[in-house]
Amino acid sequence: xxxxxxxxxxxxxxxxxxxxxxxxxxxxxxxxxxxxxxxxxxxxxxxxxxxxxxxxxxxxxxxxxxxxxxxxxxxxxxxxxxxxxxxxxxxxxxxxxxxxxxxxxxxxxxxxxxxxxxxxxxxxxxxxxxxxxxxxxxxxxxxxxxxxxxxxxxxxxxxxxxxxxxxxxxxxxxxxxxxxxxxxxxxxxxxxxxxxxxxxxxxxxxxxxxxxxxxxxxxxxxxxxxxxxxxxxxxxxxxxxxxxxxxxxxxxxxxxxxxxxx
Amino acid sequence: xxxxxxxxxxxxxxxxxxxxxxxxxxxxxxxxxxxxxxxxxxxxxxxxxxxxxxxxxxxxxxxxxxxxxxxx
Numbered sequence: 001x002x003x004x005x006x007x008x009x010x011x012x013x014x015x016x017x018x019x020x021x022x023x024x025x026x027x028x029x030x031x032x033x034x035x036x037x038x039x040x041x042x043x044x045x046x047x048x049x050x051x052x053x054x055x056x057x058x059x060x061x062x063x064x065x066x067x068x069x070x071x072x073x074x075x076x077x078x079x080x081x082x083x084x085x086x087x088x089x090x091x092x093x094x095x096x097x098x099x100x101x102x103x104x105x106x107x108x109x110x111x112x113x114x115x116x117x118x119x120x121x122x123x124x125x126x127x128x129x130x131x132x133x134x135x136x137x138x139x140x141x142x143x144x145x146x147x148x149x150x151x152x153x154x155x156x157x158x159x160x161x162x163x164x165x166x167x168x169x170x171x172x173x174x175x176x177x178x179x180x181x182x183x184x185x186x187x188x189x190x191x192x193x194x195x196x197x198x199x200x201x202x203x204x205x206x207x208x209x210x211x212x213x214x215x216x217x218x219x220x221x222x223x224x225x226x227x228x229x230x231x232x233x234x235x236x237x238x239x240x241x242x243x244x245x246x247x248x249x250x251x252x253x254x255x256x257x258x259x260x261x262x
Numbered sequence: 263x264x265x266x267x268x269x270x271x272x273x274x275x276x277x278x279x280x281x282x283x284x285x286x287x288x289x290x291x292x293x294x295x296x297x298x299x300x301x302x303x304x305x306x307x308x309x310x311x312x313x314x315x316x317x318x319x320x321x322x323x324x325x326x327x328x329x330x331x332x333x334x
Contacts, residue, residue, distance in 0.1 A: 025334035035332055050333025051301075053274040053326065059294045064330050080333050090306075094328050097301035097308050165334065192334075214334035 009242065011209060013046075013187050014103055014135035014156040016074075020044050022200070022234045023076065023189065025214025026064065029223065036067040038217055042227040048078040048105055048212065051091045051098075070099065076137070078105040083118065085125040092129060104129070105159070105191075107139040115165040115192075119146050123153060130154025139191050142176040144183060151186055158186050159212065162203065163193030166215040170199040174206060181207040197229035204237025205245070269321040280319065287315035290327070300329045 011018045024044040029035035039047055047068060055061050068075075077095030082088040085108060092104045106125055110118030117140055129136045130153060137157035138150050147158045160180060163169035170193065171177065181188055190203040191212040200211045213230055220226035267282035273289075280289065286309065290297055302309045303326040309317060319325075 026332035027334045029332060032332070048334055049330040051328050052331045052333075054295060054300055054329050056274050056276065056293050056295075056327070063296070063299060064332055065299050075330060077330065078333055093308055094301040094303065094326075095330075097311075098299065098328070098330065 009238070011187070013137065016103070018045050018074070020046075020231070020234070021204070021210035021238060022230055023048065023210060023212040024217060024227070024230075025078075025212065026068065027080075027214055028218035032062055032064065032067040034223065035218070038223045038227040039068060039073065041224050041231070042217065043231045044073070046074045046076050048076045048080075048214070050080055051077055051095050074103065075099075075101060076103060076105050077101050079107045081109070082107065083109050083112075085121040085128070088121070088125045089128060092134060093132075096134070102133060103135045103137070103156075105137045105139065117141055117161070119143070123149055126150055126155050127153035137187075137189070142173045142180065144176060144179045147180045148183060151184055155186065157189055157209075158184060159189045159191035161192040162190050162199065165192040167193050168195030168216060169193055170195050171202050171206075174202075177203075177206050177208065197226065197233035200230050200233040201237035201240070204234055205241050207241055210234070269319060269323075271319055271321070271323045271325060273325040274327060284319055285315050286317040286319060286325075289319065289325075290314060293327075295327055300327050302327050 011021050020043045022042055022044050023046045024039055024042050025048045026035050079088040079091045082091055088106060088108050095101050108118045108121045108125055109115050119141055126136050126138050135156040137159055138155045139159045140146055140150060142160040150158060162171040187209040189210040189212055190208050194200060194213050194216050203211050211234060217223050217226045217230060268279050269282050271278055271280060297311055305324050
């Protein structure tokens with residue numbers, strides 16, 4: 001009997017194979033050691049990071065790289081906090097300069113309250129960055145037409161939101177995500193809005209290739225337990241997707257045979 | 263005695279008075295910046311870190327030094 005073999009089920013982004021389909025953010029933790037431990041428990045081998053000014057007054061401040069080794073874990077520089085194309089391009093060019101990072105996550109926001117992506121600026125930035133040799137994973141709306149356009153200008157992964165960033169609302173628009181899944185062969189990764197481990201399983205069962213989680217782990221009452229829960233949920237969701245679910249039926253269908261009833 | 267000239271620069275948004283003709287390499291050493299873990303911008307242009315000692319700072323230069331921190 002053939003069993004779902006997750007070892008043969010490769011997760012590839014821009015020709016690089018990763019072990020875990022769970023990508024985690026490194027923000028919002030109480031401390032860097034807490035962040036490092038949660039990442040270890042999550043099993044993630046990609047983490048998102050932000051680019052910010054060095055504190056020139058406090059020279060003893062610990063560095064993220066002292067806690068999370070970029071040789072072992074892939075750093076994915078992110079443009080969170082950028083509200084136009086120029087800011088995002090400047091941030092990612094600097095990120096590349098820090099240590100040759102070409103795989104990046106583009107996130108251009110359009111509204112300070114709902115944190116929805118500004119898709120016109122996002123599309124423009126994706127095209128410029130791709131031409132400059134970046135491998136751009138793009139945070140976007142769950143809009144199939146826009147997802148197609150991003151693919152056409154060179155995105156290496158489509159990363160639609162489940163719900164607003166940090167909201168914990170979970171997946172709101174399964175239909176759109178399914179349509180995007182059907183139309184693209186690029187990695188489809190749910191980014192933003194997940195609240196609990198089961199949300200990740202739902203994303204994986206929809207056929208997504210991975211999920212990106214930050215707040216739901218970092219701000220859980222017990223972040224280490226939640227990191228582990230997300231790890232297991234992503235694996236379970238992927239297995240379930242590959243296993244192939246049964247058809248839905250409005251009426252009941254008995255599990256025991258009628259033959260031989262007394 | 264000849265007066266030592268000073269220049270005023272901005273680094274990460276903060277004003278700093280430095281001796282004239284100081285180069286970028288000396289400045290980052292003085293600030294104890296781990297050069298391998300940062301990127302440096304001078305007047306909005308990214309600087310090749312191998313050339314730091316060749317770049318002499320001028321009055322009103324704006325420097326940004328960035329690194330990776332935790333983020334989503």
